[in-house]
Amino acid sequence: MSTSLSYKGHRYPVEIINHCVWLYFRFPLSFREVEEMMLERGVVVSYETIRRWCAKFGQAYANQLRRRRARPGDKWYLDEVFIKINGTLHYLWRAVDQDGNVLDVLVQARRNAVAAKRFFRKL
Known part of the structure; x- marks a missing residue:
């Protein structure tokens, strides 16, 4: 999502990392719930790995979600x-x-x- 983020050295593809972090920050889910959702899609990833991804990439994702929010009205x-x-x-x-x-x-x-x-x- 951001060019300054480096996915080098990660075992999983960028799309899977993006989706896990997006799920965690976009919806009120726990790391274990994200793990179960990914398992249903056939991707075996531990909740601890998702926690590390959220700690590393989370702030950039949260900032991007905040920017996409609709602007409030003037009244x-x-x-x-x-x-x-x-x-x-x-x-x-x-x-x-x-x-x-x-x-x-x-x-x-x-x-x-x-x-x-x-x-x-x-x-």
């Missing part, structure tokens, strides 16, 4: 929702742009609108 709204977590009332604040994309989320045990606005100002 943002602060949305407040009441939710129950383990029977306790919490306050969920969401920063939403004009297209309905959720930009960030904050959960508070006590309602504090000033702290929520301060948190979302960093966006």
